[in-house]
Amino acid sequence: MHCKYTIIGAGVIGLAIARELSSHIQDDMGVVVVEKERTSGTGISSRNSEVIHAGIYYPFGSLKHLLCIEGRRALYEYCAQKNLPYKKCGKLIVATHPDESEALAGVYAQAQKNGVENVVKLTKAEALALEPDLNVHEALLSKETGILNAHSLMAAIEKDVTANNGTIVHDAEVIRIEHSGKDFSVALKDGTVFTTSFVINCAGLDAVKISKMLGQEPVTMYPCKGSYFSYSGRHNCQHLIYPIPETKLTGLGVHATVDINGSLKFGPDTEYVDSTDDYSVDEKKRMEFYLSAKKLLKNIEEDKVAPDMSGIRPKIQGPDDKEVKDFHIKEDGYPGFINLLGIESPGLTSALAIAKYVWENFLA
Ligand SMILES: Cc1cc2nc3c(=O)[nH]c(=O)nc-3n(C[C@H](O)[C@H](O)[C@H](O)COP(=O)(O)OP(=O)(O)OC[C@H]3O[C@@H](n4cnc5c(N)ncnc54)[C@H](O)[C@@H]3O)c2cc1C
Known part of the structure; x- marks a missing residue:
């Protein structure tokens, strides 16, 4: 069996790339996605904040910056076109004390430099008019930031792939890849072996791990857990509420997210971990989360804060790295081997733009 393009992984990124490729190539076995789990999207793509980011924080000219802005615009259009649940609710980035004003000014300057639309400065009174429960000295409002439902998004993309004659195979774990001069040979756990022109x-x-199967290790991965705590008390939050981001952008700081159903949760924090499959949330962090939430919002009650879920970031930025690392989207080692490594936030926002980037730069 031979297929032209083999995509490993049916998370939002693999599915978006399959959608893009299958819109150009509609042959049988032209585009095949192999996914080790029984259903699509059970990995990082279903364990995140579901925020459509505006593109504010990322270094100017980086893929994170450019693909976030392009992806965000494409995502709003796609959600509207497919009638998917989403809300352009806006986000407040809050300086809670005059000491944080300089850092907030830095965030504003980066937003301006990055050409992010509709980021405005708010005085304390203006911020309180939007969110009366805020602890705020001054704030920024990003009107383009929003939320969506990642599962509905992936289901819609998956439908497009199959409508375009693409194939998604579940229970198909890749265990070995070899390069044989011209093509690649891919072996699955169930014993299936096939050839493909592109991986x-x-x-x-x-x-x-997949990259190492072809002897390529251009970067190291440092899994970094992000835990969330839910809030069961009453709240009036209408916007996403963020503190000043962490240095080196390891994370955006524990923030308050209202999901598409109006539920409030806090997180994610950042914790470098050894395991990529331990999703437990440490109850001992409850006080830390409560205090972070309380710093942003006045009326948070401690006993209404409870451990919720976690996700793990595939970071290629180690704890000691001095610089913010970009997405690694490159042809590595062999013509036709396209590696997408370190696709952490804003990967969900950027998915449709990443797909277009991969098609235009490596495959068209
Ligand atoms: C805590 C957290 C919060 C985040 N918040 C946001 C946010 O608010 N907004 C935003 O834009 N981004 C956010 N992100 C980032 C975003 O979730 C990711 O960038 C995106 O989901 C990555 O998708 P993916 O398809 O690369 O990975 P995944 O969804 O993990 O997909 C990879 C797939 O590959 C499969 N696979 C693995 N090995 C094999 C194999 N050997 N054979 C076959 N299949 C295999 C897996 O089963 C999996 O389904 C967040 C991430 C985290 C962790």
Whole structure:
């Protein structure tokens, strides 16, 4: 059996790439996605904040910056076109004390430099008019930031792939890849072996492992857990509420997210971990989360804060790295081997733009 394009991983990135490719190539076995789990999207893509980011924080000219802005615009259009649940609710980035004003000014300057639309400065009174429960000295409002439902998004993309004659195979774990001069030979756990002209590695937390199968290790992966705590008390939050981001952008700081159903949760924090499959949330962090939430919102009650879920970032930025690392989207080692490594936030926002980038730069 031979297929032209093999995409490893049916998370939002692999599915978006399959959608893009299958819109150009509609032959049988032209585009095949192999996914080790029984259903699509059970990895990082279903364990995140579901925020459509505006593109504010990322270094100017980086893929994170450019693909976030392009992806965000494409995502709003796609959600509207497919009637998917989403809300352009806006986000407040809050300086709670005059000491944080300089850092907030830095965030504003980066937003301006990055050309992010509709980011405005708010005085304390203006911010309180939007969110009366805020602890705020001054704030920024990003009107283009929003939320969506990642599962509905992936289901819609998956439908497009199959409508375009693409194939998604579940229970299909890649265990070996070899390059044989011209093509690649891919072996699955169930014993199936097939050949393919292109391998597109979108295996999320396992992407570096896949890359090593072809002897390529251009980066190291440092899994970094982000835990969330839910809030069961009453709240009036209408916007996403963020503190000043962490230095080196390891994370955006524990923030308050209202999901598409109006539920409030806090997180994610950042914790470098050894395991890529331990999703437990440490109850001992409850006080830390409560205090972070309380710093942003006045009326948070401690006993209404409870451990919720976690996700793990496939970071290629180690704890000691001095610089913010960009998405690694490159042809590595062999013509036709496209590696997508370190696709952490804003990967969900950027998915449709990443797909277009991969097609235009490596495959068209
Ligand atoms: C805590 C957290 C919060 C986040 N918040 C946001 C946010 O608010 N907004 C945003 O834009 N982004 C956010 N992100 C980032 C976003 O979730 C990811 O960038 C995106 O989901 C990555 O998708 P993926 O397809 O690369 O990975 P995944 O969804 O993990 O997909 C990879 C797939 O590959 C499969 N696979 C692995 N190995 C094999 C193999 N050997 N054979 C076959 N299949 C294999 C896996 O089973 C999996 O389904 C967040 C991430 C985290 C962790």
